[in-house]
Amino acid sequence: MAQESIIAPYAEVHRPENLRGAGDGRPTAIQIIEDEHLINKWSDKTVLITGGSSGIGVETARALHATGARVFITTRDNAKAESVAADILANSPSKVPIEIVFMELGSLDSVKAGVEDFRSRSDKLNILINNAGIMAAPHGHTKDGFELQFGTNHLSHFLLTKLLLPTLIASSTPEFASRIVNLSSNGHLYHNKGGLTPEVFADLDFKQTPYNEWAAYGRSKTANILHANRLERLYGSSPDHPVHAFSLHPGGITTALWRHQGDMVATRLQGFASIWKSPEQGAATSVWCAVAKVWEGKAGRYCENCQESVPVQENPKMGDPGYGPWAKDPVAEQKLWEMSEEMVAPWLK
Template sequence: MTGPFGATSTTDEVLAGVDLSGKRVLVTGASAGLGVETARALAARGAQVVGAARDLAKAERATAAVRADARNGGGLELIELDLASLASVRKTSHALVADGRTFDIVIANAGVMATPLGHTADGFETQFGTNHLGHFVFVNRIASLISPGGRLVNVSSSGHRFADVDLEDPNFEHTDYEPWLAYGRSKTANILFAVEFDRRHKSRGVRATALHPGGIQTELGRHLPEGALEQLLTRINTELAAEGKPPFQFKTIPQGAATSVWAGAVAAADEVGGKYCENCHVSVVTEGLINPISEGVRSYALDPEHAKALWAKSEEMVGEVFAH
């Protein structure tokens, strides 16, 4: 059963009756918020979850509930991964490949949002470097470990509607930096990466999809200036009132992680492959005004030629070429 599910569905509702015993799942960002809940829900259905986190001590503390809720052979293993350092990405991916155990689902969940101007260890703009390039290298290096019938799930955002990627100036060397603009670029990149990864791997039965989890209050907002979230909510609610709609309500963390587990373990592969999902269904293409909470994906984020161009630019930036 793949539905009907929606914006208020939780991870436990989406996975009700699903047996993931014997499945192995990798989740990045398993030290807080959506990553922890995603890992918990999967391990509770019997999945062996490998949680990747930059701060292992923090992840150990945060994932106590994951181990406590594990059932039917499910469990959790933590590995260190700093997506803002390609040295860390390469070290961890090399260890996983050397280990040789395969994955049925990889959920690229980790990320940063609206950070001040900064750079990764390799000199990339922080958000593009962490949210996109770190995952780009990591996932491609372990792609051979994703079993036929497996799936890549990239956690993107409705924030992709703030901006398309800029392949001419990805590091803001010639563009005035704006936190939300940079976030939008990185989240569009997450979708385009899924589109091209899906094209390259679907012949061997591996599919990829991207999604918006919804508006959730997590650590992701830690870089926002004081009052910034309140200002954004005021603008959103003014727009909603003008449309005769009720005020915006945040999702709970179990509701926010529901689309990740739905897209990874419940939805049909052909339904979500190469697509963008939200509220536990495949979204439709919409253009026009930016509304941070309305549904819809911009056409530039699903454009296959655009996805190929981003892939080539990403390979150039990281100095590594990945086979078709």
């Protein structure tokens, strides 16, 4: 795709010479809402955000709540979520209550129970933001025996999305198609070179190769992109009830996502200070994918810096924009979908 044809309304403030680090001129999530003229304009819409009580999930919820939409946030800490919801509500132009759904993404039983809880309270869902995740965690497994990062970052959201698709489809109209937003990372590029190859699929649990926390993270983030691609392929072209799916890199942000890395946070922040974002800025691309009018009637894409992304240049440096060719691999996309369906089949009954 030619550079001039990409959707990039905030390109100027993201030029390298304009970057000054967290809090610079790059847009925040609430600025996206303001720029789209959506303050208290979405009283007819319902949004669900995973991990809405920490990190950029909080700022995503804060911005989308300002639209007047009915906002649900998932959490594994109800007390923390209640505190976050109270803070958002106290400072938001909308007074619609924020609703909390308990969901432990390391347990597919918990994901299914959370979906049932949501469905008991709402028969509508216009926006699903698969935001929650873990990064570079020590080798471990979910409660269901899946490698921890793949299971948490991909499989839990695969099941969640699969169970909520009927509601997303029913809520979609030609005037406003439902949207699914998967948070990926440029970690798919730097920590998973080559993508989900047959060898990777054959050893998702690192039984045959030594565990590497960054490789595992990269696999899960590649899966987030391929999942969105498959959703778009299967559901985006419906004439009456389309569902569009996006994936994105939110940028480098200091949040609890880094909790497994200790002193590396300070090192990364120092080395890439100019491109680092505040949590408010880090949530902007998620919100842009979820609400921007420019996407109405268009297929979902992989995005970063509040714009459509482009293929990565040769020999990229850490922090360079773009996606790897394996993020557009239709063979891996289909294989991942089929394997994921098999893995979560017991929870689809």
